[in-house]
Amino acid sequence: MSEENVRVRIAPSPTGAIHVGLARTALYNYLFAHKNKGTFVLRIEDTDFDRSTEESAQAIIKGLGWLGIRFDEGPYYQSQRMDLYKSYAEKLLQTSHAYKCYCTQERLEEERKRAETERRVWRYDRRCLNLTDSEKASFEAQGIKPAIRLRIPDGPTTFSDLIHGEITREAKDIDDFVAVRSNGIPTYNFVVVIDDHLMKMTHVLRAVEHISNTFKQVLLYKALGWDEPKFAHLPLILGEDKKKLSKRHGAMSLDEFRRLGYLPDALVNFLALLGWSPGEDREVMTRAELEDLFSLERINTSNAVFDMQKLTWMNGEYMRRMNPEDLIRAFTDWLAYTRTELPSEYATQELLSKAVPMIGERSRTLAEIYDALLPFISDDLTYDESGLEKHFRKDPDTVSQRLKLYRDKIEELDEWTVESTEEALRQLVEELDVKAGLLIHPVRLAVTGRTVGPPLFDCLVLLGRERVLERLGKLPR
RNA sequence: GGCCCCAUCGUCUAAUGGUUAGGACAUCACUCUUUCAAGGUGAAGAUACGGGUUCGAUCCCCGUUGGGGCUACCA
Known part of the structure; x- marks a missing residue:
């Protein structure tokens, strides 16, 4: 099955280290684009000015580059497209799909807490939905800047997910969410729709945690009179504790894997298999094979636990299949990346070229090679x-x-x-x-x-x- | 709590309305071997539960249970 003019993207928020969940989502988008001779776009979703950093954006680009995941367009930065979003907010207001909300965050926070203690479901109470002009003027006079909320229409909202089929949610279960903050900065749910539309995305492949956002976004597409892209919500990658990967899971950032001595190809292969399978019991595959075999139809519905042991095994497979020159290069690159200095007296090119392949045969990570190399490059022996x-x-x-x-x-x-x-x-x-x-x-x-x-x-x-x-x-x- | 998603060995997964439910990692034996790793051989290990539908359900439907996600003027 081949799609026409596929355009996909990943839209990470640059708010921290890049972890394997993002890498896997990026990989699937990349594979899907390549498989269909489409275009893969990187868009930095930095509308949360407080948490976004350029440093993090660079780390994402570098991390994906290390994995060999290249994009065809971008990076686009939403922070540089602010002017663009304004007119659409205005349009929503004019068509009454959205309304200004003068409620203070403090008040909302309080209401939420109260609802919580009373074990009630809290949703925005639409206090500002039908404000008169004079009421609005009064708020404005007090210097209160309004946020803009989308008015969720009555009735169910349904979208068709390529992996999960039809998913429906009732209007009462969807909040009149804020599309533009009171400081004028639009929120994720709003800009993601505008950008995906403007950038002509045909498919949105992202993690299942976004399903609840999708209803809001679908409503926005409707309000703006646009066609929505096709959605495919990918299963989550879970830690050993079966919880969604997060900062709590220590060694899950790409940088960490690199430090531990994993090879990008092995990690890519392993990640590809977390939520997808080509069938026929195939496991170790080249990138070209991956691109050729990948299909949305074979993506799983259930979440996957990240199994470090299997990754380590696969990394060993890759190391053993590497030719000596590549292995030595990978090892010396790793030394440089981790800033590991070898004692120069013994650590000659000659010794490395002999020792690394021999040791690599019986190692599963580059770090293991380093450890096994120690007795040969240092006279400071410790006896087992x-x-x-x-x-x-x-x-x-x-x-x-x-x-x-x-x-x-x-x-x-x-x-x-x-x-x-x-x-x-x-x-x-x-x-x-x-x-x-x-x-x-x-x-x-x-x-x-x-x-x-x-x-x-x-x-x-x-x-x-x-x-x-x-x-x-x-x-x- | 509410809403949504999910459910095959410990883990990643394959398969079909009728199979001895297959493979991989991990585990355990044995083998090979100067050690380790790799390799080889083998073992153990799964369709969560309860109802339907059906001649027959792991597969289709419903419920239960369990797990997960979301529940922000984060993404």
């Missing part, structure tokens, strides 16, 4: 406690003796290679008539401080003879 317990403390004298024997053997080696160091160990093992593991494990522990890592003899070569001899002589207790 359970490793010491298992491979050393049970019989320290014997182990020390064996390590010393191995040290003596490899000190004499003509060449320092994976083969030669292994051959030396095999010989020693035979001479001592013990299992190879009895030597391998303590040696690994002594030279890396760890019980896990790349194959031992690769580690030895990576470290170089000098450091290996040094470490074999400096035993843990």
